[in-house]
Amino acid sequence: MKILTLNFLTCARKACKATNAAFPLHPRDAELEIVETDLNPLFIRNILPRIEWDALREICVELGLPTLPDAAPEPAALFAEPIVPADTMQDADEGAEKQPTQLLQDLHRLLLETTIATGKLVCGNCGHEYAVKEGIANFLLPSHLV
Amino acid sequence: MSRPEDTLPPDLFYNDSESRKYTTSSRIQHIQTQMTHRALELLSLRHPSLILDVGCGSGLSGEILSSSAPTTPSGPHTWVGLDISASMLAVALEKEVEGDLFLADAGQGVPFRPGTFDAAISISAVQWLCNAESSEESPAGRLGRFFNGLYASLRRGGRAVCQFYPKNEEQKRMVSNAAVRAGFGAGLLEDDPGTKSAKTYLVLTVGGGELDGDITGVVKGMEGVDVVDGRRRAKDKAKRGEERKGSKAWIMRKKEQMEKKGKVVKASSKYTGRRRKIAF
Numbered sequence: 001m002k003i004l005t006l007n008f009l010t011c012a013r014k015a016c017k018a019t020n021a022a023f024p025l026h027p028r029d030a031e032l033e034i035v036e037t038d039l040n041p042l043f044i045r046n047i048l049p050r051i052e053w054d055a056l057r058e059i060c061v062e063l064g065l066p067t068l069p070d071a072a073p074e075p076a077a078l079f080a081e082p083i084v085p086a087d088t089m090q091d092a093d094e095g096a097e098k099q100p101t102q103l104l105q106d107l108h109r110l111l112l113e114t115t116i117a118t119g120k121l122v123c124g125n126c127g128h129e130y131a132v133k134e135g136i137a138n139f140l141l142p143s144h145l146v
Numbered sequence: 147m148s149r150p151e152d153t154l155p156p157d158l159f160y161n162d163s164e165s166r167k168y169t170t171s172s173r174i175q176h177i178q179t180q181m182t183h184r185a186l187e188l189l190s191l192r193h194p195s196l197i198l199d200v201g202c203g204s205g206l207s208g209e210i211l212s213s214s215a216p217t218t219p220s221g222p223h224t225w226v227g228l229d230i231s232a233s234m235l236a237v238a239l240e241k242e243v244e245g246d247l248f249l250a251d252a253g254q255g256v257p258f259r260p261g262t263f264d265a266a267i268s269i270s271a272v273q274w275l276c277n278a279e280s281s282e283e284s285p286a287g288r289l290g291r292f293f294n295g296l297y298a299s300l301r302r303g304g305r306a307v308c309q310f311y312p313k314n315e316e317q318k319r320m321v322s323n324a325a326v327r328a329g330f331g332a333g334l335l336e337d338d339p340g341t342k343s344a345k346t347y348l349v350l351t352v353g354g355g356e357l358d359g360d361i362t363g364v365v366k367g368m369e370g371v372d373v374v375d376g377r378r379r380a381k382d383k384a385k386r387g388e389e390r391k392g393s394k395a396w397i398m399r400k401k402e403q404m405e406k407k408g409k410v411v412k413a414s415s416k417y418t419g420r421r422r423k424i425a426f
Contacts, residue, residue: 005226005246012250012257023259037244038214043194043224050196050261050301112224115246136235139228139250139257143282146254 001135003063004047004111007056011123012130012139014146021125024055027063030119030132039108041100045078048107065110078104149273149313156274160203160231169204169237178269181345182207184337185267185307186219188349195223195264198299200252200292200308201271202227203234205243211267212244226263228252230274253288256295265305266296272310272348276317289321293328297352306330306350318346325350335371394419 016022053072
Protein backbone atom coordinates (compact mmCIF):
# COMPACT_ATOMS: atom_id res chain seq x y z
CA MET A 1 0.00 0.00 0.00
CA LYS A 2 1.31 3.40 -0.97
CA ILE A 3 2.12 6.04 1.63
CA LEU A 4 -0.21 8.29 -0.33
CA THR A 5 -3.14 5.96 0.33
CA LEU A 6 -2.23 5.72 4.01
CA ASN A 7 -2.64 9.48 4.16
CA PHE A 8 -6.32 9.09 3.26
CA LEU A 9 -7.23 5.98 5.25
CA THR A 10 -9.28 6.12 8.41
CA CYS A 11 -10.61 3.47 10.72
CA ALA A 12 -13.60 1.68 9.16
CA ARG A 13 -15.59 1.51 12.37
CA LYS A 14 -18.58 3.78 12.52
CA ALA A 15 -17.85 4.75 16.13
CA CYS A 16 -14.39 6.01 15.14
CA LYS A 17 -15.56 8.14 12.21
CA ALA A 18 -16.37 11.12 14.38
CA THR A 19 -13.11 11.19 16.31
CA ASN A 20 -9.85 12.82 15.30
CA ALA A 21 -7.75 9.94 16.62
CA ALA A 22 -9.01 7.60 13.88
CA PHE A 23 -6.78 9.38 11.39
CA PRO A 24 -4.03 8.64 10.55
CA LEU A 25 -3.76 4.91 11.11
CA HIS A 26 -0.45 4.06 12.69
CA PRO A 27 1.73 1.51 10.91
CA ARG A 28 3.27 -1.17 13.13
CA ASP A 29 5.85 -3.85 12.26
CA ALA A 30 5.78 -2.49 8.74
CA GLU A 31 8.07 -3.77 6.03
CA LEU A 32 8.59 -1.19 3.33
CA GLU A 33 9.19 -1.83 -0.32
CA ILE A 34 10.05 0.45 -3.20
CA VAL A 35 7.95 -0.14 -6.31
CA GLU A 36 9.12 1.96 -9.21
CA THR A 37 6.42 3.78 -11.13
CA ASP A 38 6.38 6.42 -13.82
CA LEU A 39 6.56 10.01 -12.67
CA ASN A 40 3.22 11.75 -13.07
CA PRO A 41 3.81 15.45 -12.26
CA LEU A 42 0.25 16.56 -13.00
CA PHE A 43 -1.17 14.01 -10.61
CA ILE A 44 1.11 15.13 -7.80
CA ARG A 45 0.17 18.73 -8.42
CA ASN A 46 -3.50 17.72 -8.28
CA ILE A 47 -3.20 15.67 -5.10
CA LEU A 48 -0.82 17.88 -3.09
CA PRO A 49 -3.47 20.25 -1.64
CA ARG A 50 -5.43 17.27 -0.34
CA ILE A 51 -2.56 15.72 1.60
CA GLU A 52 -2.62 16.16 5.37
CA TRP A 53 0.96 17.23 5.78
CA ASP A 54 1.10 16.83 9.56
CA ALA A 55 -0.18 13.27 9.33
CA LEU A 56 2.35 12.54 6.61
CA ARG A 57 5.19 13.83 8.80
CA GLU A 58 3.98 11.73 11.70
CA ILE A 59 3.85 8.58 9.59
CA CYS A 60 7.32 9.26 8.17
CA VAL A 61 8.69 9.47 11.71
CA GLU A 62 6.92 6.26 12.71
CA LEU A 63 8.26 4.43 9.67
CA GLY A 64 11.77 5.72 10.24
CA LEU A 65 11.89 7.67 6.99
CA PRO A 66 13.77 10.97 6.72
CA THR A 67 12.04 13.83 8.52
CA LEU A 68 9.95 16.13 6.37
CA PRO A 69 9.94 19.94 6.57
CA ASP A 70 7.39 21.58 8.88
CA ALA A 71 5.18 23.04 6.19
CA ALA A 72 3.78 21.53 3.02
CA PRO A 73 5.62 22.65 -0.13
CA GLU A 74 4.04 25.31 -2.29
CA PRO A 75 2.56 24.08 -5.58
CA ALA A 76 4.80 26.58 -7.35
CA ALA A 77 7.90 24.80 -6.05
CA LEU A 78 7.05 21.61 -7.93
CA PHE A 79 8.09 22.92 -11.30
CA ALA A 80 11.10 24.84 -12.42
CA GLU A 81 10.62 27.88 -14.61
CA PRO A 82 9.55 26.93 -18.12
CA ILE A 83 12.29 26.92 -20.67
CA VAL A 84 10.08 28.41 -23.35
CA PRO A 85 8.74 31.93 -22.69
CA ALA A 86 5.34 31.86 -21.02
CA ASP A 87 3.40 33.67 -23.73
CA THR A 88 4.21 31.13 -26.44
CA MET A 89 2.75 28.18 -24.52
CA GLN A 90 -0.60 29.51 -23.50
CA ASP A 91 -2.55 26.86 -25.39
CA ALA A 92 -0.28 24.04 -24.37
CA ASP A 93 -1.07 21.86 -21.38
CA GLU A 94 0.08 23.82 -18.38
CA GLY A 95 2.79 22.13 -16.40
CA ALA A 96 3.67 19.56 -19.02
CA GLU A 97 6.17 21.94 -20.55
CA LYS A 98 7.80 22.78 -17.27
CA GLN A 99 10.62 20.81 -15.79
CA PRO A 100 9.83 18.79 -12.64
CA THR A 101 12.08 19.79 -9.74
CA GLN A 102 13.97 17.57 -7.34
CA LEU A 103 11.26 18.26 -4.76
CA LEU A 104 8.61 16.78 -7.03
CA GLN A 105 10.72 13.71 -7.62
CA ASP A 106 11.23 13.27 -3.88
CA LEU A 107 7.50 13.55 -3.30
CA HIS A 108 6.88 10.99 -6.02
CA ARG A 109 9.38 8.68 -4.38
CA LEU A 110 7.76 9.03 -0.98
CA LEU A 111 4.08 9.07 -1.87
CA LEU A 112 3.80 6.73 -4.82
CA GLU A 113 6.86 4.48 -4.82
CA THR A 114 7.29 3.75 -1.13
CA THR A 115 4.79 1.05 -0.19
CA ILE A 116 3.98 -0.99 2.88
CA ALA A 117 4.36 -4.64 1.95
CA THR A 118 3.41 -6.30 5.22
CA GLY A 119 2.56 -5.12 8.70
CA LYS A 120 -0.35 -3.79 10.65
CA LEU A 121 -2.29 -0.55 10.75
CA VAL A 122 -3.58 0.44 14.15
CA CYS A 123 -6.42 2.84 14.83
CA GLY A 124 -5.47 5.48 17.38
CA ASN A 125 -8.97 5.56 18.82
CA CYS A 126 -10.24 1.99 19.18
CA GLY A 127 -6.93 0.16 18.80
CA HIS A 128 -8.25 -2.14 16.09
CA GLU A 129 -5.46 -3.70 14.05
CA TYR A 130 -5.83 -4.03 10.30
CA ALA A 131 -3.46 -6.58 8.84
CA VAL A 132 -1.55 -5.79 5.67
CA LYS A 133 -0.32 -8.74 3.63
CA GLU A 134 1.41 -8.52 0.27
CA GLY A 135 0.34 -4.88 0.10
CA ILE A 136 -3.35 -5.69 0.59
CA ALA A 137 -4.94 -4.36 3.76
CA ASN A 138 -7.79 -6.31 5.28
CA PHE A 139 -10.58 -3.90 6.18
CA LEU A 140 -13.27 -6.51 6.65
CA LEU A 141 -14.88 -5.98 10.03
CA PRO A 142 -16.61 -8.66 12.06
CA SER A 143 -20.29 -7.86 12.26
CA HIS A 144 -20.25 -6.79 15.92
CA LEU A 145 -17.77 -4.00 15.09
CA VAL A 146 -19.65 -2.49 12.14
CA MET B 147 -29.49 -17.16 -16.86
CA SER B 148 -29.47 -17.35 -13.12
CA ARG B 149 -28.12 -14.40 -11.24
CA PRO B 150 -24.96 -15.12 -9.24
CA GLU B 151 -26.07 -12.77 -6.45
CA ASP B 152 -28.96 -15.13 -5.75
CA THR B 153 -26.79 -18.18 -5.30
CA LEU B 154 -23.95 -17.22 -2.95
CA PRO B 155 -22.44 -14.18 -1.21
CA PRO B 156 -19.71 -12.50 -3.31
CA ASP B 157 -16.77 -13.57 -1.15
CA LEU B 158 -17.77 -17.21 -1.58
CA PHE B 159 -19.03 -17.03 -5.16
CA TYR B 160 -15.79 -15.60 -6.50
CA ASN B 161 -13.54 -18.41 -5.32
CA ASP B 162 -10.23 -19.24 -6.96
CA SER B 163 -11.64 -21.01 -10.01
CA GLU B 164 -14.49 -18.55 -10.55
CA SER B 165 -12.11 -15.55 -10.25
CA ARG B 166 -9.77 -17.06 -12.79
CA LYS B 167 -12.63 -17.85 -15.14
CA TYR B 168 -13.92 -14.30 -14.79
CA THR B 169 -10.55 -12.72 -15.48
CA THR B 170 -9.47 -14.89 -18.41
CA SER B 171 -12.79 -14.93 -20.26
CA SER B 172 -12.27 -12.71 -23.27
CA ARG B 173 -15.99 -12.02 -23.49
CA ILE B 174 -16.14 -10.64 -19.95
CA GLN B 175 -12.90 -8.73 -20.53
CA HIS B 176 -14.40 -7.12 -23.61
CA ILE B 177 -17.61 -6.13 -21.86
CA GLN B 178 -15.75 -4.80 -18.82
CA THR B 179 -13.45 -2.74 -20.99
CA GLN B 180 -16.38 -1.25 -22.85
CA MET B 181 -18.18 -0.38 -19.64
CA THR B 182 -15.09 1.15 -18.06
CA HIS B 183 -14.56 3.37 -21.08
CA ARG B 184 -18.20 4.42 -20.94
CA ALA B 185 -17.86 5.19 -17.22
CA LEU B 186 -14.71 7.25 -17.87
CA GLU B 187 -16.54 9.15 -20.56
CA LEU B 188 -19.28 9.96 -18.07
CA LEU B 189 -16.75 11.04 -15.45
CA SER B 190 -15.02 13.33 -17.97
CA LEU B 191 -11.93 13.88 -15.83
CA ARG B 192 -9.69 16.79 -16.66
CA HIS B 193 -6.56 15.98 -14.64
CA PRO B 194 -4.80 12.79 -13.64
CA SER B 195 -6.97 11.92 -10.66
CA LEU B 196 -7.27 9.74 -7.61
CA ILE B 197 -10.10 7.31 -8.29
CA LEU B 198 -11.86 4.81 -6.06
CA ASP B 199 -12.79 1.53 -7.74
CA VAL B 200 -15.51 -0.23 -5.75
CA GLY B 201 -15.58 -3.94 -6.45
CA CYS B 202 -12.33 -3.74 -8.39
CA GLY B 203 -12.10 -7.52 -8.63
CA SER B 204 -9.00 -8.60 -10.51
CA GLY B 205 -8.35 -5.06 -11.68
CA LEU B 206 -9.84 -5.28 -15.17
CA SER B 207 -11.17 -1.74 -14.90
CA GLY B 208 -8.16 -0.54 -12.93
CA GLU B 209 -5.79 -1.50 -15.73
CA ILE B 210 -7.63 0.91 -17.97
CA LEU B 211 -7.53 3.68 -15.37
CA SER B 212 -3.78 3.45 -14.87
CA SER B 213 -2.90 3.01 -18.53
CA SER B 214 -1.30 5.96 -20.23
CA ALA B 215 -2.79 5.09 -23.60
CA PRO B 216 -4.75 7.91 -25.29
CA THR B 217 -7.95 5.87 -24.84
CA THR B 218 -7.86 6.87 -21.17
CA PRO B 219 -8.75 10.57 -21.07
CA SER B 220 -6.26 12.72 -19.12
CA GLY B 221 -4.70 9.56 -17.68
CA PRO B 222 -2.81 7.81 -16.22
CA HIS B 223 -4.91 7.98 -13.07
CA THR B 224 -4.04 6.57 -9.69
CA TRP B 225 -6.65 4.27 -8.23
CA VAL B 226 -7.55 2.51 -5.03
CA GLY B 227 -9.60 -0.66 -5.24
CA LEU B 228 -11.96 -2.27 -2.77
CA ASP B 229 -13.16 -5.85 -3.14
CA ILE B 230 -14.65 -8.43 -0.84
CA SER B 231 -13.31 -11.48 -2.65
CA ALA B 232 -9.81 -12.51 -1.58
CA SER B 233 -9.45 -14.77 -4.63
CA MET B 234 -10.17 -11.90 -7.00
CA LEU B 235 -7.54 -9.79 -5.23
CA ALA B 236 -5.06 -12.67 -5.49
CA VAL B 237 -5.54 -12.67 -9.26
CA ALA B 238 -5.06 -8.90 -9.28
CA LEU B 239 -1.84 -9.33 -7.28
CA GLU B 240 -0.53 -11.85 -9.79
CA LYS B 241 -1.22 -9.42 -12.61
CA GLU B 242 0.72 -6.74 -10.70
CA VAL B 243 -1.88 -4.02 -11.09
CA GLU B 244 -0.79 -0.52 -10.18
CA GLY B 245 -3.58 0.44 -7.78
CA ASP B 246 -3.67 -0.17 -4.06
CA LEU B 247 -5.94 -3.03 -3.12
CA PHE B 248 -8.14 -3.45 -0.06
CA LEU B 249 -10.06 -6.46 1.15
CA ALA B 250 -13.18 -4.67 2.28
CA ASP B 251 -16.95 -4.88 2.16
CA ALA B 252 -18.44 -1.78 0.54
CA GLY B 253 -21.64 -2.46 2.48
CA GLN B 254 -19.71 -1.67 5.67
CA GLY B 255 -18.81 1.79 4.47
CA VAL B 256 -15.83 3.38 2.75
CA PRO B 257 -12.87 3.84 5.13
CA PHE B 258 -11.41 7.04 3.74
CA ARG B 259 -11.36 10.53 5.10
CA PRO B 260 -13.70 13.17 3.65
CA GLY B 261 -12.83 14.68 0.29
CA THR B 262 -10.30 12.04 -0.70
CA PHE B 263 -11.25 11.07 -4.22
CA ASP B 264 -11.79 13.00 -7.42
CA ALA B 265 -14.09 10.31 -8.71
CA ALA B 266 -15.30 6.79 -8.14
CA ILE B 267 -16.26 4.00 -10.46
CA SER B 268 -17.87 0.67 -9.83
CA ILE B 269 -18.32 -1.89 -12.55
CA SER B 270 -20.84 -4.68 -12.00
CA ALA B 271 -20.68 -4.58 -8.23
CA VAL B 272 -23.51 -2.62 -6.66
CA GLN B 273 -26.11 -5.36 -7.28
CA TRP B 274 -24.21 -7.48 -4.76
CA LEU B 275 -25.11 -4.96 -2.07
CA CYS B 276 -28.79 -5.66 -2.57
CA ASN B 277 -28.43 -8.95 -0.73
CA ALA B 278 -27.89 -9.29 2.98
CA GLU B 279 -26.27 -12.44 4.27
CA SER B 280 -27.24 -12.24 7.93
CA SER B 281 -30.29 -11.13 9.84
CA GLU B 282 -28.29 -8.29 11.43
CA GLU B 283 -28.06 -6.36 8.21
CA SER B 284 -30.50 -5.35 5.51
CA PRO B 285 -29.97 -4.49 1.83
CA ALA B 286 -31.20 -0.96 2.45
CA GLY B 287 -28.80 -0.57 5.38
CA ARG B 288 -25.85 -1.85 3.36
CA LEU B 289 -26.67 0.40 0.41
CA GLY B 290 -27.12 3.33 2.77
CA ARG B 291 -23.78 2.83 4.48
CA PHE B 292 -22.03 2.42 1.14
CA PHE B 293 -23.49 5.56 -0.43
CA ASN B 294 -23.03 7.62 2.73
CA GLY B 295 -19.39 6.58 2.89
CA LEU B 296 -18.91 7.20 -0.81
CA TYR B 297 -20.52 10.63 -0.61
CA ALA B 298 -18.25 11.66 2.23
CA SER B 299 -15.07 10.37 0.62
CA LEU B 300 -15.64 12.22 -2.66
CA ARG B 301 -14.33 15.73 -3.23
CA ARG B 302 -16.87 18.53 -3.74
CA GLY B 303 -17.79 18.53 -7.40
CA GLY B 304 -16.72 14.92 -7.71
CA ARG B 305 -18.56 12.28 -9.65
CA ALA B 306 -19.21 8.60 -9.32
CA VAL B 307 -20.39 6.20 -11.99
CA CYS B 308 -21.69 2.82 -10.87
CA GLN B 309 -22.57 0.30 -13.54
CA PHE B 310 -24.75 -2.45 -12.14
CA TYR B 311 -27.18 -5.16 -13.17
CA PRO B 312 -30.51 -4.47 -11.49
CA LYS B 313 -32.71 -7.49 -11.06
CA ASN B 314 -35.91 -5.50 -11.60
CA GLU B 315 -37.35 -2.01 -11.52
CA GLU B 316 -37.73 -2.18 -7.78
CA GLN B 317 -34.04 -2.83 -7.26
CA LYS B 318 -33.18 0.02 -9.60
CA ARG B 319 -35.33 2.31 -7.51
CA MET B 320 -33.90 1.03 -4.24
CA VAL B 321 -30.33 1.72 -5.36
CA SER B 322 -30.98 5.18 -6.75
CA ASN B 323 -33.09 6.17 -3.74
CA ALA B 324 -30.30 5.12 -1.40
CA ALA B 325 -27.90 7.32 -3.38
CA VAL B 326 -30.24 10.30 -3.30
CA ARG B 327 -30.75 9.88 0.43
CA ALA B 328 -26.97 10.04 0.92
CA GLY B 329 -26.97 13.47 -0.76
CA PHE B 330 -25.95 12.65 -4.31
CA GLY B 331 -27.53 14.10 -7.39
CA ALA B 332 -28.42 10.80 -8.99
CA GLY B 333 -29.54 9.70 -12.41
CA LEU B 334 -29.71 6.45 -14.31
CA LEU B 335 -28.27 6.11 -17.78
CA GLU B 336 -29.27 3.06 -19.77
CA ASP B 337 -27.42 1.83 -22.82
CA ASP B 338 -29.41 -0.37 -25.21
CA PRO B 339 -32.50 -0.37 -22.98
CA GLY B 340 -34.85 -3.28 -23.42
CA THR B 341 -32.27 -5.54 -25.06
CA LYS B 342 -30.43 -8.46 -23.56
CA SER B 343 -27.23 -6.45 -23.32
CA ALA B 344 -28.83 -3.51 -21.50
CA LYS B 345 -26.36 -1.71 -19.23
CA THR B 346 -27.46 0.48 -16.38
CA TYR B 347 -25.17 3.24 -15.11
CA LEU B 348 -25.96 5.14 -11.97
CA VAL B 349 -24.37 8.57 -12.42
CA LEU B 350 -23.83 10.36 -9.12
CA THR B 351 -22.71 13.92 -8.63
CA VAL B 352 -21.58 15.74 -5.53
CA GLY B 353 -22.63 19.38 -5.52
CA GLY B 354 -20.42 22.35 -4.96
CA GLY B 355 -18.15 21.95 -7.96
CA GLU B 356 -17.93 23.54 -11.33
CA LEU B 357 -20.30 21.07 -13.01
CA ASP B 358 -23.91 21.87 -13.67
CA GLY B 359 -25.98 19.94 -11.20
CA ASP B 360 -26.92 16.37 -11.91
CA ILE B 361 -26.84 13.79 -14.67
CA THR B 362 -28.55 16.10 -17.16
CA GLY B 363 -25.42 18.26 -16.98
CA VAL B 364 -23.23 15.18 -17.37
CA VAL B 365 -24.89 13.94 -20.54
CA LYS B 366 -25.27 17.38 -22.08
CA GLY B 367 -23.53 17.35 -25.41
CA MET B 368 -23.51 13.57 -25.65
CA GLU B 369 -25.11 12.11 -28.72
CA GLY B 370 -28.07 9.78 -28.72
CA VAL B 371 -29.13 10.34 -25.13
CA ASP B 372 -32.81 10.82 -24.34
CA VAL B 373 -33.48 12.53 -21.03
CA VAL B 374 -36.51 11.26 -19.13
CA ASP B 375 -37.02 13.35 -16.02
CA GLY B 376 -38.58 11.24 -13.30
CA ARG B 377 -38.55 14.12 -10.87
CA ARG B 378 -41.77 15.60 -12.25
CA ARG B 379 -43.69 13.03 -10.32
CA ALA B 380 -42.06 14.22 -7.13
CA LYS B 381 -43.21 17.75 -7.90
CA ASP B 382 -46.81 16.59 -8.37
CA LYS B 383 -46.63 14.85 -5.06
CA ALA B 384 -45.47 18.03 -3.38
CA LYS B 385 -48.52 19.80 -4.82
CA ARG B 386 -50.82 17.23 -3.32
CA GLY B 387 -49.02 17.67 -0.05
CA GLU B 388 -50.16 21.30 -0.04
CA GLU B 389 -53.73 20.06 0.31
CA ARG B 390 -53.93 20.13 4.10
CA LYS B 391 -56.19 17.88 6.10
CA GLY B 392 -59.38 19.74 6.90
CA SER B 393 -59.05 22.25 4.07
CA LYS B 394 -61.85 22.75 1.57
CA ALA B 395 -60.06 20.79 -1.17
CA TRP B 396 -59.54 17.91 1.23
CA ILE B 397 -63.20 17.87 2.27
CA MET B 398 -64.32 17.95 -1.36
CA ARG B 399 -62.06 15.05 -2.23
CA LYS B 400 -63.27 13.01 0.72
CA LYS B 401 -66.89 13.69 -0.16
CA GLU B 402 -66.28 12.58 -3.71
CA GLN B 403 -64.56 9.45 -2.45
CA MET B 404 -67.45 8.59 -0.18
CA GLU B 405 -69.94 9.24 -2.93
CA LYS B 406 -68.10 6.83 -5.18
CA LYS B 407 -68.33 4.23 -2.45
CA GLY B 408 -72.10 4.61 -2.54
CA LYS B 409 -72.48 6.43 0.78
CA VAL B 410 -75.02 9.16 1.24
CA VAL B 411 -73.21 12.50 1.11
CA LYS B 412 -74.64 15.93 1.82
CA ALA B 413 -74.81 18.19 -1.21
CA SER B 414 -71.93 20.66 -1.53
CA SER B 415 -72.57 24.37 -1.51
CA LYS B 416 -70.54 27.53 -1.18
CA TYR B 417 -70.68 27.00 2.59
CA THR B 418 -68.97 23.61 2.43
CA GLY B 419 -65.75 23.61 4.41
CA ARG B 420 -66.23 27.11 5.75
CA ARG B 421 -65.54 27.91 9.35
CA ARG B 422 -68.47 28.72 11.55
CA LYS B 423 -68.78 32.07 13.17
CA ILE B 424 -67.70 32.17 16.79
CA ALA B 425 -71.00 32.25 18.70
CA PHE B 426 -69.89 34.15 21.74
